[in-house]
Structures are given as C-alpha cells and as structure tokens.
Amino acid sequence: MKLKIKDMNIATGGPIIVILNQDDAKVLDFHVGDRIGIQHNNKKTVAILNFAESEKAVPRGRIGCYEVVLDKLHAKNNSLVTISLEEKPKSISYIKKKLNNEKLSYNELYTIVDDIVKNRLSDIEMTYFVSACHLNAMQTEETINLTKAMINTGEVLKFKKGPIMDKHCVGGVAGNRTTMVIVPILAAAGVTMPKSSSRSITSPSGTADTMEVLAGVSFSVKEVRKIVNKVGACIVWGGAINLAPADDRIIRVEHPLSIDSNGQLLASILAKKASVSAGHVLVDIPLGKGAKIEHRKKALFLKNQFEVVGRSAGMNIKVIITDGTQPIGNGYGPLLEARDVLWVLRNDLKGPSDLRKKSVVMAGLLLEMAGKAKKGQGEKKALEILESGKAYKKMQEMIKAQGGKEILPENLKLAKYSFGVYSNESGKIIHIDNETISKIARDAGAPLDKAAGVYLYHHKNDKIMKGEILYTIYSNSTERLEFARGATKETKGIEAKH
Amino acid sequence: MKLKIKDMNIATGGPIIVILNQDDAKVLDFHVGDRIGIQHNNKKTVAILNFAESEKAVPRGRIGCYEVVLDKLHAKNNSLVTISLEEKPKSISYIKKKLNNEKLSYNELYTIVDDIVKNRLSDIEMTYFVSACHLNAMQTEETINLTKAMINTGEVLKFKKGPIMDKHCVGGVAGNRTTMVIVPILAAAGVTMPKSSSRSITSPSGTADTMEVLAGVSFSVKEVRKIVNKVGACIVWGGAINLAPADDRIIRVEHPLSIDSNGQLLASILAKKASVSAGHVLVDIPLGKGAKIEHRKKALFLKNQFEVVGRSAGMNIKVIITDGTQPIGNGYGPLLEARDVLWVLRNDLKGPSDLRKKSVVMAGLLLEMAGKAKKGQGEKKALEILESGKAYKKMQEMIKAQGGKEILPENLKLAKYSFGVYSNESGKIIHIDNETISKIARDAGAPLDKAAGVYLYHHKNDKIMKGEILYTIYSNSTERLEFARGATKETKGIEAKH
Numbered sequence: 003m004k005l006k007i008k009d010m011n012i013a014t015g016g017p018i019i020v021i022l023n024q025d026d027a028k029v030l031d032f033h034v035g036d037r038i039g040i041q042h043n044n045k046k047t048v049a050i051l052n053f054a055e056s057e058k059a060v061p062r063g064r065i066g067c068y069e070v071v072l073d074k075l076h077a078k079n080n081s082l083v084t085i086s087l088e089e090k091p092k093s094i095s096y097i098k099k100k101l102n103n104e105k106l107s108y109n110e111l112y113t114i115v116d117d118i119v120k121n122r123l124s125d126i127e128m129t130y131f132v133s134a135c136h137l138n139a140m141q142t143e144e145t146i147n148l149t150k151a152m153i154n155t156g157e158v159l160k161f162k163k164g165p166i167m168d169k170h171c172v173g174g175v176a177g178n179r180t181t182m183v184i185v186p187i188l189a190a191a192g193v194t195m196p197k198s199s200s201r202s203i204t205s206p207s208g209t210a211d212t213m214e215v216l217a218g219v220s221f222s223v224k225e226v227r228k229i230v231n232k233v234g235a236c237i238v239w240g241g242a243i244n245l246a247p248a249d250d251r252i253i254r255v256e257h258p259l260s261i262d263s264n265g266q267l268l269a270s271i272l273a274k275k276a277s278v279s280a281g282h283v284l285v286d287i288p289l290g291k292g293a294k295i296e297h298r299k300k301a302l303f304l305k306n307q308f309e310v311v312g313r314s315a316g317m318n319i320k321v322i323i324t325d326g327t328q329p330i331g332n333g334y335g336p337l338l339e340a341r342d343v344l345w346v347l348r349n350d351l352k353g354p355s356d357l358r359k360k361s362v363v364m365a366g367l368l369l370e371m372a373g374k375a376k377k378g379q380g381e382k383k384a385l386e387i388l389e390s391g392k393a394y395k396k397m398q399e400m401i402k403a404q405g406g407k408e409i410l411p412e413n414l415k416l417a418k419y420s421f422g423v424y425s426n427e428s429g430k431i432i433h434i435d436n437e438t439i440s441k442i443a444r445d446a447g448a449p450l451d452k453a454a455g456v457y458l459y460h461h462k463n464d465k466i467m468k469g470e471i472l473y474t475i476y477s478n479s480t481e482r483l484e485f486a487r488g489a490t491k492e493t494k495g496i497e498a499k500h
Numbered sequence: 501m502k503l504k505i506k507d508m509n510i511a512t513g514g515p516i517i518v519i520l521n522q523d524d525a526k527v528l529d530f531h532v533g534d535r536i537g538i539q540h541n542n543k544k545t546v547a548i549l550n551f552a553e554s555e556k557a558v559p560r561g562r563i564g565c566y567e568v569v570l571d572k573l574h575a576k577n578n579s580l581v582t583i584s585l586e587e588k589p590k591s592i593s594y595i596k597k598k599l600n601n602e603k604l605s606y607n608e609l610y611t612i613v614d615d616i617v618k619n620r621l622s623d624i625e626m627t628y629f630v631s632a633c634h635l636n637a638m639q640t641e642e643t644i645n646l647t648k649a650m651i652n653t654g655e656v657l658k659f660k661k662g663p664i665m666d667k668h669c670v671g672g673v674a675g676n677r678t679t680m681v682i683v684p685i686l687a688a689a690g691v692t693m694p695k696s697s698s699r700s701i702t703s704p705s706g707t708a709d710t711m712e713v714l715a716g717v718s719f720s721v722k723e724v725r726k727i728v729n730k731v732g733a734c735i736v737w738g739g740a741i742n743l744a745p746a747d748d749r750i751i752r753v754e755h756p757l758s759i760d761s762n763g764q765l766l767a768s769i770l771a772k773k774a775s776v777s778a779g780h781v782l783v784d785i786p787l788g789k790g791a792k793i794e795h796r797k798k799a800l801f802l803k804n805q806f807e808v809v810g811r812s813a814g815m816n817i818k819v820i821i822t823d824g825t826q827p828i829g830n831g832y833g834p835l836l837e838a839r840d841v842l843w844v845l846r847n848d849l850k851g852p853s854d855l856r857k858k859s860v861v862m863a864g865l866l867l868e869m870a871g872k873a874k875k876g877q878g879e880k881k882a883l884e885i886l887e888s889g890k891a892y893k894k895m896q897e898m899i900k901a902q903g904g905k906e907i908l909p910e911n912l913k914l915a916k917y918s919f920g921v922y923s924n925e926s927g928k929i930i931h932i933d934n935e936t937i938s939k940i941a942r943d944a945g946a947p948l949d950k951a952a953g954v955y956l957y958h959h960k961n962d963k964i965m966k967g968e969i970l971y972t973i974y975s976n977s978t979e980r981l982e983f984a985r986g987a988t989k990e991t992k993g994i995e996a997k998h
Binding site: 011028029031033034035056058059069094097098101103124125126127129130133134136137138254255257258259260261450 | 509526527529531532533554556557567592595596599601622623624625627628631632634635636752753755756757758759948
C-alpha cells in the first residue's frame, strides 16, 4: 500500500512512532502498537503504529512521520512511501514471559535491552517490563545477565592508565558530597578515577549539580577521555556521556510511579561503572531513619547483591554501610555544598568535620583496594594527601581541565535573600530529617537556583537553646524564599529532647 | 506562569495531554507525567504533561494543546493561558499499592476506574494497573468491588418490561453464533433481551459482525432503549453504546502484550451485563483443545468466579461448561455464519444441527431462569418456539427495528472467488482446530470482507475419503484467497485417523 508522508513537525527522543488515520488503519486491519515497515526508494525503517482520530491530524491516504523517521528514509513532506505489516520484536514475547514469572536468559535480556536502546519498544511495552521486574523479582543470575546486557548494548570507555577506580552512593542523605573530596585524593595518589555523577532528582543537589558551580560537567565521551588522560580524574554529568543508555529510557517509565526495582537499579549502576572500565568500586549504603534505606536487613541484602553481581561483571567490589540518620556537611544546595567541599579540601576549619571524616575513611578504603596503601593504612595515607594540599591542587587541575577556574570558597556568591530559622525549644537534638531539609532547600529553588539552599549550624546530639539559630535558608527569589519559610511552619525537620 | 497556546491539530481519544518545550519544563522543574492546570479566562482544566524536544514542535513560551483541551477552555491558537502544577490523581498511589501486592478497597478501585474513564491517567500509569492486577491476582472481594466500580462509573440502561436476560460466551470457538438463535427465541417468549455483542478481535467474526450482515448494529443508548422497548430484544455492537466504558480503555493497553487478567475480564463482562439491568445471565464456557479454555480446572475456577461475583453484583447467574473441541455450525465469517443462523431459525435442513442443538439447550435454560418454563421443561419450550416459526418472525422484527430488511439465506451474496480444500487421506476425523480454521478465514479477509470465510462440510467423528472436499474458502479478493490457500499448505486444521 502506498501513502503520502505528512511531516508532523515533532522530534521526540522516545519510541519511533508513525501515525495513520484510524479509518485507513481499520481497512488495513492494523492495530495500535503494530509494527509498520515504511519504504522510500531504497531506504526502509520500522516504526510503532499509532492512530489519529481526525482528518485534521492525519488525513486518509497519508502517514504522519516524526523527524527521526524522515531522516532515516531521506524523505520529506508529501514523499510517497510503501508500507507493510512487520513482525513485532521478539523482546515482547520475552517481556510476557517475565510477566508470567519465568526466568529470562542472557540472550533474552540482551534482546530486550537492545530494543529499548534502539527505541523499538513503546512506552506501554517498556512499562510491562519494568512492572514484571518489580513484581517477579529478578533472581541474582538474571540481575547479572541484565548487567552484562546493559554493558554490551552501550559504549565502553578505555583509559591509558590503571588502576581505574569508581565509587557509588545509594543516596538519600542531603549534603553527602564525599565524591568531590575522594576523587582529588585518589587522583593525587596516581589512581585513575573517571567519575560520572547524576544530577538531583528529588534532592537539593546531585554531585553533578554541585560540581557545576566550579566547572563544566557536560562533556562528550571523547572529551571525558581527554580530561581523564590528562589529569587522572574528572567529575562529570553521566547524562551527557550516555553510557549504558538503556537506563535513561527505563527511568522515564519508572518515574510516574516512582518505581525502582532492586535488580534493575543494581544492573544500571554496575553497568555504568563497567562502561568506564572501572576495576574497583566502593559502594556506600547510608542506613537510617530518613535515608533511602531505613532497615538493616534491606541494607545487608543490597550489600550482598552488589558484591555478587559486581564480581560476576568482573569488578572488585567493596560495600560499606554508613550512618544515614542525618544530613552530612553544613550546606545543602549546589553552591553551599561546593563551598563545604572546598573548605574541606583546603583544610579550612570551616570545613564540616563529618564530611571530612567520611571522605577520608572512604578514600582510604579505595587506596587500599587500588594497592596504593597497605590494609589498615589507607585512611592515614588519605589524610596525609589531604593535609599536604595535594588533593586541593588536584581539584584545581580538574576544575581547569573541565573549563572552570580557581575560586576561593569565600568568594562564592551567596544568594541575594536569606532567612534564619530559630529553635522554639531548648534541649538536645535527637533527629535531623533528611527529607524535610531537602524539601526546604528545593522549595527555596535548589538545584536550579545554584545558590539556593539551606545552611545548617547544628548536628545530632548538639545542645541548643530556645531562640538559637538552627539554619539559614538562601534564595535568589523572594517568592521562593517565602515558600520555603512557609514550609518550615509545618515542620523545621529538627527534633530536640529536653 | 503565562504561556501562549499552540493548537497541535490533533484529536486523540486517550489520556488528556499538553506539551511544553523541554527547556521551559526544565526551568519550571516540571517532569513528564506531571499534572498541569491550565486556566483560560474563567475555564480551567488539568492535563498530563509531555515534552517536545524541538522548537519546531512546541517553541519556548508556548503550550501545545489537543482539541479536547481547547474545547474545555474555550480557547484557540495563540490564546494566553496561566499554568500551574497540580497534585497527581490519588489513583496513582492506589495503583502503586496494588503493585506492592496490597488489597484495594471499593473506594480505591472506584477512584482508579473513574480516573481511567475520565482520561486522567496516562498509558504508562494504566499499564501499571493492568500489570499489577495480572501479577498480584485480585482476590474475589476485589473483583466484586472492581465490578461494582465499573458499573457505577458508567450509565445503566433501564427497560420497561422484565425479566431482563443476558448471556455471555467466553469465546474461542469458531462459528459459535448461538446468541443469534437464542435471543429471538427468548424475545418470542416475552422476555426482554438487550444483547450487546463484540466485534471480532482474533476470530473471523464476532456476533456484532455477523448481525451486521442483516441489520445495523451501531446505535446510541437512546436508540437501543427504543428498539428493545418496541420488539423486546436487540443484537447490537457494545462498542457503540459504550456502557461500562473503562473496559475499552483498559483493553487498549492490554492489547500490545495480549494480556488478560482473570479478575479484570470478569469485572468487565459482568459490569456490561449489569449496565443493561440484566437480572439473569447464562454464561457459556467452551472447554477443550483449541478453545480459549483448555483445562477443566481453569473452567471450574472461572465458573465459580462468575457465580460468586455475579451474585454479589445482584444477578442470577448460571454457568455451563460446553464442548469447545471443534467449531460450531458450518460457516465461519460474517455472511456464512448469518446464513447458518437464518437456516436454523427457518427450520431449514441446511441449518447446522450442532448450532441448533446448542442454541435450544441454552435458550431452554434461560427460559427456566426467567420463570417462563418449569425446571426441566425449558428445552422443550425453546424447541416449540423455534419450530413454530415465532423465533424466525421475531428475528425479522429485530432486523427491521435495527434498520435492515428481510433477506432469505439463499439470497445472501457469496464472495466472488472460492477455493476447495480436499483431504489427502481417508479416515475418521479426530480433531478440527478452531485456531487454524479461524486463521484461514481471517487470511481470506474476514471479518472486514463480510463474505470472506470458510464453509466446512464435516465435523468430528465423520468418516472422510481421500480426495473428498473438506471445506471451501471464500473471498472477494484473489490475493487474499491465494494467501489463505497458501496457509492450508502448512496445515489444513483437520486431523484424521486411519
């Protein structure tokens, strides 16, 4: 059957779709979701069928195409194409298999991931895959195979010099910017650390957002390779380099219900580590009330999964369970966090001691894994590097390589407006709620307003007096500041005991 | 924030969507799937957010709207609207609850179904609901509540005269057109039978497709009420009257993976019966190799579910398990089936005896349920009505009321082309495969080509000789006929034993 193209003037990053008038589709006995082959001269591509209800959208005799299809076919508006009904991807039957609680093989998982990466599955079909993995929990062998499939459907970055180290934090703790202290320490010790980090999703800042206060973070794979080969490390945004690309597409259908299935999460994380050729990975699981993982049993299960799956993918994995009961550092929001990090790296007394301590412990473990320190000596060595100023110097090299320039923490420009939040009671602080502090910082405009956020003056077990300042909220917008101030009226996020 | 409307020139029947340029969405911290309030003068509506990647699709500062949104807002291209972030529907948290295998209450299920009917959920969100019900099988209480929710979110049709009867067949048997014989018998006995039927999905014909050979089947609720109040019965297409409308929307996301979850299917069927005020329902579960239900255990489970759920919804339900091992009647395809039906109603010897027998038994049971015959006497009474010609007369009244006119079965115009399929062997027929016969009839063009299909000359246990004709394939297209002929080379669908 021959049809004339209608250019829909739309570019989407998602599944590849074409649109037929529903009356044409009915005559052809085509259904929504069928795969349609479209041929134009000697070019052919396959797309997922959708219907238009009205003649206005797509008239009979025409086929609505998005930019990606036009490009593939070297076609334009009014080009004549031949269409045909094609088989649905095999991956659909594998997804159904998983829905019926059968185990998937490596080849089946590879086929699914490959089709996801190549935009061959519709949102509905991907959602069934995510549901199936969420509900019929993946067995360890499947998680291992999914990890390998994710690695093998993406690019793998190679570097000149080993060992190549990486770290990962499960998240949920505000201000937990250890990466920005650890990476310069490790790189100063001669270890390669090509760190890709995420932007914030629900927190006031992700490591990529915080690093962006000091330098660029969006680089191509080629640029990352150049930076790392030059200075030994980087801290860049993972979204720009697009390694293990299935992940972003899966997240898109997970977002509406905030689903994350253990197996899938684990596979995504480890595939990203493998795709930068990391040989050694340290994983931080913060545990406690208000953190992402609130129960020890779940933390231990996750620890074991990381170890088993990571090792199967050829990595040396160490997992630590850390205190996640309160925020780390004093600032929450990109700029306030970057200031804390620089103070720690400069050995300034204003640097938060909890951030310094945790970073040094973790850097020590990584130095031991890399063979740069004897067992039990890593922490001491990490502290030496930090105190010597070498880590600060390495950070400045990284900033320069990533297109930034040296700036002293004191010179970071705070937000125009601020508001102090004071205690209503005297007593000992027994809980600081990560979620509440994060929400207030976001209400103030973080992470989009880089300088917005919360600066906390106390930590757990501190004694406070009634009327004493708890924290300052910063924002460049008076409206946002007012919004955040309103939120503190419901709860300040800090609990004290008389 | 104020934006200018861009009319996307698209009407879709699905979820209500608006489109922002992704850079605008980023600044506003909006995500795909967020709910956006759109206000224009004193009109306001809420839609689901999607992104456009390019300025070409939706430029910054504009909001892309489909027709349904423009209508609700009384707005047009370039109208200025104010947008706001709205809370997501509560039903999303209930869907997540079900995904986590918790039981849903009536109120929670009602909220979900109501949001589905009102197009407030995205495809992804609905898919999670379908997955959750498929994977975490619904308990009987939930199925009862889902049924009630489906009834209460749609219209309920009332009729002047009771008792109101209905029937349902689980399907999977080619040619099983008992409805078209039963309804006229019942109506001739003074019973009200407002029958809504489906079109074919995977079979050569649905009852609505077959009835359409003789009369119109697409009527509004008002027209159906008029027809039934006049002649006591109808056989119309359920899709046009749109009772219990959640079903169609759910089917749309089930189709891509051919999912059907027991609980949901049951709820949909019974809600449709309740929505025509049916007080008595007879359910036919054909069982056997090649039918939809192949195992007795599953048939018995389904029987029990129909009885328990149907009674809870206030209906008198009777369920029979029938022979589903071979097609019923001789013709498969709309016209060939309509001809069989008319022959049976006219007591013509050419009427297939299996279709006649099954219809009379079922009509008898319905007469007993309706109190029109004593227990054990229904079949006799049904046969009397059929033999008296009253059922044929009633069918002609129905055809006329539905806009058709009397036509003798001999005068139905067969397809232009036909092809005979002959036996390669002599022996006794031990299996006639429903699926294969259906596929060949569809390959020939049924149900779109009304006259296309298969006419079978034998049934199970018949003795055949090598070279004897098995069936004739009909089609109005030589290409289609050739296609169907090709299919018979793989398998004829008939197995004989020497």
